[in-house]
Amino acid sequence: MFASRRQLLQSTSCGFGYLALQSLQQRSASAATDTADFVPARAKRVIFLCMSGGPAQMDTFDYKPQTTNKKHPGSGFAFQKHGESGIQVSELMPETAKHVDRLCVINGMHADTGNHAQSFLQMHTGEKLRKRPSMGSWITYGLGTENENLPAxxxxxxxxxxxxxxxxxxxxxxxxxxxxxxxxxSKAVIQNVKSDHLPLAAKRQQVDFLQSLNRQHLVGRKDDARLEGVIESMELAFRMQASAPELLDLSNESAATLERYRVGKKLSVGTCRPTDFGRQCLLARRFAEAGVRFIELNHGGWDQHTNHRRDLKANCETVDAPIAALLDDLATRGLLDDTLVVWGGEFGRPGLVPEGKDQTGHNYRGFTYWLAGGGVKGGYVHGKTNDTGSQAVEGKVHFRDLHATILHLLGLKHESLDYFHDGRTHRLTGPEGGKVVHDLFA
Structure with missing residues (x-):
């Protein structure tokens, strides 16, 4: 299968733009290859809410009662049961808690290392030491785009x-x-897209001339997929000039919508810095509506070694209402059923250190992710950590398993989503592979 897939890639990389415009799924179908490489899709797209730094699971979604044992003080904030499912959520996430019956909470996550850089890389690429394609790139390689005028x-x-x-x-x-x-x-843009120096027709002529030169340059380099990708990106950039700036412009959103997403609001605790996460969430909804395949939002600052209570409260206040608004809008607009929302970071945190100090460390042996929409169970908790929250003991899910599960929900078999490079076949789930966690599926 690997050889035939490699031959398929090589045979389709000859024509200008063909490799870039067609996904692996489309190319496989056109070449009459093994349809067993794919499964029925439950989701069409992914929104990944990346909380970098390591969210404290015991203070958000993994409740551990406080005890008199000072070595393991348990959750540092109050928890309460919510929804028909009765899942316990921290007082720090009151708006997200209103959607708890939509959440599939994974309390048995674990990774390979407690170092930020390595675990962050593994979370995104499946490998912790070497540079590899990100999960979003693997998914767009497998499925392509829903809107040829926007990036996938x-x-x-x-x-x-x-x-x-x-x-x-x-x-x-x-x-x-x-x-x-x-x-x-609010000032972020897609670089090198907007241009008013020429009329549209003149710009089309200019691009056509440049692309004719590019195609001549490609003739002697038919197997150069990187060159072909650059050529296609130029074509995409031209198409984006009409649609991309409009999507980034929130001026047509109502004041009520901006308020629900907390766009431009400042924190009431912690550093009181302006937050941009609400704008990210609102943009994610707009991108999902427009057919973007994989959208990643990033919120940093979850590495609270000191001032844990203050800074965790600030972070949760920053993301809580925008996430709730995003889930609500996706559901209201009929997008949540085929949009998989993923929340989590590179690892979690243990409980507060003994003697009541406001300090925490890193915990990669047991932490929490949650999923919503996209064919997963709502109001469901999978796996658990031990009594101290320090280690996953039931329903354990590694990053490789999470990747395999996400791909499966999108209709892709992780064993078949591969690419031959530098003498061997590569996958998002790596040579170790991952296992699809079917218990998460609705």
């Missing part, structure tokens, strides 16, 4: 290129970054 993969407020890099996959499957970590998202 958009990354908002990303801190590192690893979040949106396609690495050895063709460049056409790389994410389009909008904003950088800490940037005012």
């Amino acid at each position: 993969f958009i990354s908002l407020n990303a801190a590192k290129p690893s979040v949106y890099s396609s690495e050895f996959l063709p460049t056409a499957f790389a994410g389009t970054p909008i904003g950088t970590n800490g940037e005012d998202m």
Whole structure:
């Protein structure tokens, strides 16, 4: 299967734009290859809410009662049961808690390392040491785009290129970054798209001339997928000039909508810095409506070693209402059924240190993710950590398993989503593979 897939990629990379415009699924179908590589899709797109730094699971979605044992003080905030499912959610997430019957909470997550850089890389690419294509790139490589006038993969407020890099996959499957970590998202734009120096017809002639030169350049380099991806990105950039700026413009949204998403609001605790996460969530809804396949939102600052209570409260206040507004709008507009929303970070945190100090560390042996929409069970908790919240003990889900499950929900078999590079076959789930967690499916 690997050889035939490699031959398929090589045979289809000859024509200008063909590799970039067609997904692996489309190319496989046109080449009459094994349809067993695919499964019925439950979701069409993904919105990944990336909370970098390590959200404290015991203070958000994994309740641990406080005891007199000072070595393990339990959850540092009050919890309450919500919804018909009765799932316990922290007082820090009151708006998200209203949607708890839509959430599929995974309390048995675990990873390989407690180092931020390595675990963050593994969360995105499946490997913790070497640069590899990101999950968004693998998904767009497998499924292609729903809207040829927009990127299939958009990354908002990303801190590192690893979040949106396609690495050895063709460049056409790389994410389009909008904003950088800490940037005012109201001023963020897609670089090098807007241009008013020529009329549209003249710009079309200009692009056509440049692309004719590019095609001549490609003739002697028929197997250069990276070059072909760059050529296709130029074509996409031209098409984006009409649609992309309009999607970034929130001026046509009502004041009530901006308020629900907390666009432009400041924090009432912590550092009182302006937040841009509400704008990210509102943009994610607009991108999902427009047919963007994979949308990643980034919110940093969850690495609270000191001032844990204050800073965790600030972070939760920043993301809580916007996430609730996003879930509500997706459901109201009929998008949640085929949009998979994923929330989590590179690992979690243990409880507060003994003696009541407001300090925490890293915990990669047991932490929480949640999913919503996209064919997963709502109002469901999968797995559990031990009594101290330090280790996953039931229903354990590794990042490789999460990746395999996300791909399966999108109709892709993780064993078959592969790419031959540098002498061997690569997958998002790596040589170890992952297992699809069918218990999460509705």
